[in-house]
Amino acid sequence: xxxxxxxxxxxxxxxxxxxxxxxxxxxxxxxxxxxxxxxxxxxxxxxxxxxxxxxxxxxxxxxxxxxxxxxxxxxxxxxxxxxxxxxxxxxxxxxxxxxxxxxxxxxxxxxxxxxxxxxxxxxxxxxxxxxxxxxxxxxxxxxxxxxxxxxxxxxxxxxxxxxxxxxxxxxxxxxxxxxxxxxxxxxxxxxxxxxxxxxxxxxxxxxxxxxxxxxxxxxxx
Amino acid sequence: xxxxxxxxxxxxxxxxxxxxxxxxxxxxxxxxxxxxxxxxxxxxxxxxxxxxxxxxxxxxxxxxxxxxxxxxxxxxxxxxxxxxxxxxxxxxxxxxxxxxxxxxxxxxxxxxxxxxxxxxxxxxxxxxxxxxxxxxxxxxxxxxxxxxxxxxxxxxxxxxxxxxxxxxxxxxxxxxxxxxxxxxxxxxxxxxxxxxxxxxxxxxxxxxxxxxxxxxxxxxxxxxxxxxxxxx
Numbered sequence: 001x002x003x004x005x006x007x008x009x010x011x012x013x014x015x016x017x018x019x020x021x022x023x024x025x026x027x028x029x030x031x032x033x034x035x036x037x038x039x040x041x042x043x044x045x046x047x048x049x050x051x052x053x054x055x056x057x058x059x060x061x062x063x064x065x066x067x068x069x070x071x072x073x074x075x076x077x078x079x080x081x082x083x084x085x086x087x088x089x090x091x092x093x094x095x096x097x098x099x100x101x102x103x104x105x106x107x108x109x110x111x112x113x114x115x116x117x118x119x120x121x122x123x124x125x126x127x128x129x130x131x132x133x134x135x136x137x138x139x140x141x142x143x144x145x146x147x148x149x150x151x152x153x154x155x156x157x158x159x160x161x162x163x164x165x166x167x168x169x170x171x172x173x174x175x176x177x178x179x180x181x182x183x184x185x186x187x188x189x190x191x192x193x194x195x196x197x198x199x200x201x202x203x204x205x206x207x208x209x210x211x212x213x214x215x216x217x218x219x220x221x
Numbered sequence: 222x223x224x225x226x227x228x229x230x231x232x233x234x235x236x237x238x239x240x241x242x243x244x245x246x247x248x249x250x251x252x253x254x255x256x257x258x259x260x261x262x263x264x265x266x267x268x269x270x271x272x273x274x275x276x277x278x279x280x281x282x283x284x285x286x287x288x289x290x291x292x293x294x295x296x297x298x299x300x301x302x303x304x305x306x307x308x309x310x311x312x313x314x315x316x317x318x319x320x321x322x323x324x325x326x327x328x329x330x331x332x333x334x335x336x337x338x339x340x341x342x343x344x345x346x347x348x349x350x351x352x353x354x355x356x357x358x359x360x361x362x363x364x365x366x367x368x369x370x371x372x373x374x375x376x377x378x379x380x381x382x383x384x385x386x387x388x389x390x391x392x393x394x395x396x397x398x399x400x401x402x403x404x405x406x407x408x409x410x411x412x413x414x415x416x417x418x419x420x421x422x423x424x425x426x427x428x429x430x431x432x433x434x435x436x437x438x439x440x441x442x443x444x445x446x447x448x449x450x451x452x453x
Binding site: 072 | 272281284286287288291292294295298299312313315316319320323324358
């Protein structure tokens with residue numbers, strides 16, 4: 001991991017956290033080397049680049065590693081500041097963007113995982129929570145084109161990878177995102193019109209296959 | 222409320238609220254502090270942080286800013302011309318500071334709080350070990366970030382100094398309750414020195430509760446909320 005010039009991303013294909021980094025890099029038009037990690041057999045490079053958490057994604061820029069997906073996205077935005085700003089310039093708008101990206105981080109993945117891992121009453125509780133989360137996000141989006149307003153921004157990048165998991169959440173817990181949060185469903189479609197998103201997200205059916213694989217692995221019926 | 226009036230909803234023992242107060246002190250900003258009862262949440266708190274219903278909340282004019290690390294960055298950007306920067310200027314250094322702040326809140330704090338909540342000897346030992354591991358990693362972080370200077374932020378305190386500094390009272394409380402040395406000069410000498418320096422600062426003296434107050438509070442929580450049987 002010497003001071004090699006260039007940008008490298010250590011990642012795992014279906015990770016929504018990794019996808020945040022990929023989308024940000026694509027929005028900025030940054031050339032980078034993508035390295036797929038085997039999470040059951042982590043590479044020397046990953047262990048060296050992220051010794052604290054040993055997780056992906058890790059962005060390695062000129063030999064220096066940056067870890068944690070939202071930190072990576074802010075870094076990308078600050079370094080490649082000449083194009084496609086992902087943050088507003090006003091400090092209060094920035095605070096709002098950081099708050100909501102943090103909200104997505106704290107809530108969506110965890111609740112989503114409970115939707116496919118659990119059954120019965122526990123799953124119903126997770127479903128109720130997911131619907132609340134989606135509706136809060138919908139209220140925040142309102143009638144805007146994106147969470148960032150007219151421009152695709154930080155919260156959009158933070159949340160959009162999870163849209164490819166909607167089908168899995170819906171199928172496992174028997175509900176419809178469009179039914180509970182239609183503006184979010186429309187926003188997801190709008191985001192897919194962006195090349196950065198369309199080229200990064202996997203088909204929801206493929207994500208569902210992966211969820212089924214995980215369910216088998218964790219012994220969930 | 223006037224456009225530029227500042228209010229902070231906080232709680233005396235919350236390191237999250239304390240770190241914001243530390244930074245407001247450092248920046249020399251006047252604000253009205255409103256203590257919150259977290260067991261009996263006020264209308265004010267529920268109005269200004271409806272999503273998480275937690276402290277701290279910075280109310281700036283008619284704007285609410287929630288989440289302590291978001292608040293610190295807001296203060297940094299809004300009052301960028303007042304005093305030294307809170308976060309470093311270089312994007313890579315900023316990423317490192319953000320990384321370690323997350324680590325402090327996600328790994329260090331839950332370890333020593335987890336110790337105080339633990340009900341078995343095994344769980345207690347595990348949490349003490351986790352706390353020590355986290356502090357050792359932070360020793361390395363301090364070495365890199367300070368680059369030989371007094372603080373994580375260099376010559377002046379910054380993001381990481383207040384994020385960790387706001388927890389010093391609690392760390393000492395955990396030491397008293399456990400009888401285990403956590404900020405051990407044999408293991409984390411740089412952090413021990415940093416802590417001594419940090420505690421002499423005005424922003425620390427004005428905002429940190431005493432260890433006596435925290436220990437009493439922690440022991441109360443152990444009995445009433447965490448249901449931990451205590452020996453003393």
